[in-house]
Amino acid sequence: MKIVLFYHSLASDWNHGNAHFLRGVCSELIRKGHEVKVYEPEKGWSLENLMNDHGPEKASEFQSYYPTLETNFYAPEKPDFSAMLSGADLVIVHEWNPHELVEAIGEKKKEYGYKLLFHDTHHRVVSDSDSMEKYNFSNYDGALVFGEVLRNIYLDKGWMSEVWTWHEASDAELFKPLPDVQKEGDLVWIGNWGDNERTDELMELLVKPIKELGLKAKFYGVRYPQIALNAMRDANIEYGGHLPNYKVPEVFARYHVTVHVPRRNYVKILPGIPTIRPFEALACGIPLISTQWQDKEHLFTPGQDYLVANNGEKVKEQLQKILQNKSLSGQLAENGRKTILNKHTCRHRVEELEAIVEQLGIAHELTIPLLINPLEA
Incomplete structure (x- = not known):
């Protein structure tokens, strides 16, 4: 599959916990042979704070830990949707994005023919419900939410007809015990x-x-x-x-x-x-x-x-x-x-995502992992 993701930031995790799971999931998708494109707005709040604290060079440091990942920046005042969405099989839009972008990507769905999911990993449903009510989900195929209680809220409010609980998880390739490190x-x-x-x-x-x-x-x-x-x-x-x-x-x-x-x-x-x-x-x-x-x-x-x-x-x-x-x-x-x-690695979550997109009608052959790990090729 070609998967296009719109998130606040892949490059920065400065007060931005969504980057943690995003990096792990994207790494697993790439390992399994999928084409992944992540888009984040230029001059995003988290990345700007990171560079203010540590300097511009910090923006690319994550790639030494995630060598297969790269982010793509777009101008939020004038997104080039043709360049970003052409050829996509699946598009996922995270809830840190502004209402206008969420709606615009929904409106482009018919033109480009992708399946479209919203991803919610926050408590804004209860802490900022007025803002959540303003999202236009009319062209979305469903939502991925990180807890069953959140799923029930989406369904009760009638925002989506299809909502899947998609818990966060750990990138077990990076997050592992290091027994030789001395205790401090x-x-x-x-x-x-x-x-x-x-x-x-x-x-x-x-x-x-x-x-x-x-x-x-x-x-x-x-x-x-x-x-x-x-x-x-x-x-x-x-x-x-x-x-x-x-x-x-x-x-x-x-x-x-x-x-x-x-x-x-x-x-x-x-x-x-x-x-x-x-x-x-x-x-x-x-x-x-x-x-x-x-x-x-x-x-x-x-x-x-x-x-x-x-x-x-x-x-x-x-x-x-x-x-x-x-x-x-x-x-x-x-x-x-x-x-x-x-039970809780990013590989598990990618397999869950592959099953979800098959439910949405994406051809099975597009979700079959490659037999060769691209990291080992």
Whole structure:
């Protein structure tokens, strides 16, 4: 298949978690012999912030980790749809795109003859419902959404007649244990602080337990307000700033444990949706403590793949268990990695996508993987 994708950015993951899954899926599609074209707008918000923080050369660094990937830039004020859409079998448009682009690509569908899917990996359905209501999905064949609760909302609102739950997953080729890396500390947390979406939770479930246990810890991410930096300094937590996602395995390998603290909307309004971070942590074989999140879709096995803690005292208790019990720590790491490899890799998601497009009427022969891996040719 020729697959054309419109996303905010492939090149930058600065406060842009969608790039994580996108890179892994595109890599797998290419491995399986599909032609992939990713388009992102010139001067996109995430890429501009990345280059402001680290310099223009940072924009292409991801390609040293993903050598088969490249991005294509278009002028958002005047997209060349003929160049971008000609010959496409499947087009996927992500929900970070503006309403005008979503509608325009829908209108071009009849002219170019592709199948068209919308991809939703965010909580805007509940946090910014007015904006979501303004999208024109009339020419779309369906939507890919990253949780069953989101799928039900799409169907209840009548936005689409076909909606598939398409969970995020880990690129297991890159996200894997690195046992030869020396440990540097006890706990690492990788995440963006954001817009006060989980400030209270981060203070209670991370900062306070770290301080009370006297752990050697480090946080990575962007958009940390001064109140967060002050609290971290008080708890002797080191701040590492922006961490490119492709460097996450190297960082996880230096620490004994990590913690998943979901944003409030995924706890209270969209329960059951796991964001990309737990998939990546488990793939890397670092013991994980998950707070507040309910695995309503039975993607993992709580207590075996990770430990659960829903308040600060329980986090302290679980941290002590992992840090003091090498047998438990090793078992969690092994179980988590095994679950990812069995069910939640980007290869699994590509196979799910191939099955979906066959339902849409794309010929079976277009979805058959090549017998030769293009990376090995």
